[in-house]
Amino acid sequence: MANNVSVAVSVFLAVLLPLFGLAQQESQEKMPWQTDVPHKAESVQFIAPAQVTVAARKPALIEMQFHIADGLHINSHAPHDKSLIPTQIAVADGDGLSTRAIDFPPGVDTTLPFAPKEKLSVYTGELVLTAHITAAPGNHLWQGILRYQACDLNQCMPPRKLPITVDVIAK
Amino acid sequence: MKRNQIVLIVIVAALGLMVWSGYHNYKRRKAQQNAPQAVLVPDDASTQSVAQDVDQDEGLPNLRGKKAPAFTLKNTDGKRVSLADYKGKAVLINFWATWCAPCKIEMPWFIELQKQYESQGFTVLGISEDDVKDHPEVAKFKEKIGVNYPILLGDDAVGKAYGGLEFLPTSYYVGRDGKIVEETAGLASKDVIEAHIKKALAAGGQ
Numbered sequence A: 001m002a003n004n005v006s007v008a009v010s011v012f013l014a015v016l017l018p019l020f021g022l023a024q025q026e027s028q029e030k031m032p033w034q035t036d037v038p039h040k041a042e043s044v045q046f047i048a049p050a051q052v053t054v055a056a057r058k059p060a061l062i063e064m065q066f067h068i069a070d071g072l073h074i075n076s077h078a079p080h081d082k083s084l085i086p087t088q089i090a091v092a093d094g095d096g097l098s099t100r101a102i103d104f105p106p107g108v109d110t111t112l113p114f115a116p117k118e119k120l121s122v123y124t125g126e127l128v129l130t131a132h133i134t135a136a137p138g139n140h141l142w143q144g145i146l147r148y149q150a151c152d153l154n155q156c157m158p159p160r161k162l163p164i165t166v167d168v169i170a171k
Numbered sequence B: 001m002k003r004n005q006i007v008l009i010v011i012v013a014a015l016g017l018m019v020w021s022g023y024h025n026y027k028r029r030k031a032q033q034n035a036p037q038a039v040l041v042p043d044d045a046s047t048q049s050v051a052q053d054v055d056q057d058e059g060l061p062n063l064r065g066k067k068a069p070a071f072t073l074k075n076t077d078g079k080r081v082s083l084a085d086y087k088g089k090a091v092l093i094n095f096w097a098t099w100c101a102p103c104k105i106e107m108p109w110f111i112e113l114q115k116q117y118e119s120q121g122f123t124v125l126g127i128s129e130d131d132v133k134d135h136p137e138v139a140k141f142k143e144k145i146g147v148n149y150p151i152l153l154g155d156d157a158v159g160k161a162y163g164g165l166e167f168l169p170t171s172y173y174v175g176r177d178g179k180i181v182e183e184t185a186g187l188a189s190k191d192v193i194e195a196h197i198k199k200a201l202a203a204g205g206q
Helices: A002-026 B002-034 B101-120 B132-145 B156-161 B190-202
Strands: A044-048 A051-054 A060-068 A073-075 A088-092 A097-103 A108-112 A115-123 A126-135 A138-148 A160-170 B072-074 B080-082 B090-096 B122-128 B151-153 B170-174 B180-185
Touching: A044 A138, A044 A160, A051 A060, A060 A160, A088 A097, A088 A126, A097 A138, A115 B101, A126 A138, A126 A160, B072 B151, B090 B101, B090 B190, B101 B122, B101 B132, B101 B190, B122 B190, B132 B151, B170 B190, B180 B190
Parallel strands: A051 A160, B090 B122, B122 B151
Antiparallel strands: A044 A060, A060 A126, A073 A115, A088 A138, A097 A126, A108 A115, A138 A160, B072 B080, B090 B170, B170 B180
């Protein structure tokens, strides 16, 4: 009886323990029943704000926060090399809403391993761009498109456009 | 006694399998951590998705062993050039852009390798992914660094045919039989590039 139990336990261990190890592998891969396309992280994300409240008919600011994915950089608003694509915002002002200017922070000078003599002016990590606006009383939608071009240490992604929408309540 | 031995063997085998699968899982997670961290999502909804059968580690479509997609494009002098014009030769198809710093690092290497292997039936074909409005800059850059191989002006069709070009530089090494023997994304060392050229020259026979 004791021998039968020990054989049963051994078989149990022999079958289930390796499956446990393999299951850890498979949990990181797509399961057969998962039909959705795997999510690809965007290299630049618009974080905030979704909404701002401002004084009507007076100069106001929208401080737009962005996150640049770890390991990537985007060219600053004024790259040192003119062939590089700068970070820019195109604004579509609507009725009762006008944008006077967008403030870009200075880029950080950096060099890459394969070109130590060439300085790049880039943004990494968290980025804040400030829009100077004036809004008539009421609700408005501030809309812009951020154009950027991202690289990591060895390769570059094509230029991209990121739509930005901020709800502006002017009182 | 014999049964106890069998039990012992089974237990040892089970533990060995568990250790192996755990180690394999650790190595796989380590490799995934070292892979490129992020991939861009196309911002234009009309853009077609990357071809199926994507190599998840490199973000490249797996075209190895397949016939290189045909194309006809204009060079910087306005002349039409086709991949078919190089039938029977080994070809390095290199997608690049003037705004891509890593791309411009490897181009002087391509110039040297073009000189070195041209007599063996090899050529580089550079395909620029610059916007149409920047094509004059492409021609200027070509002259500035002394490119000695054709620079073609890419379009959407050739980009899609070669997997959507999520990264630049992207290079495809084509053997004499017209089949892709190697594909790379990102800056590679000159030694690696040369090794791939030799592989392309050796592939497809005479």
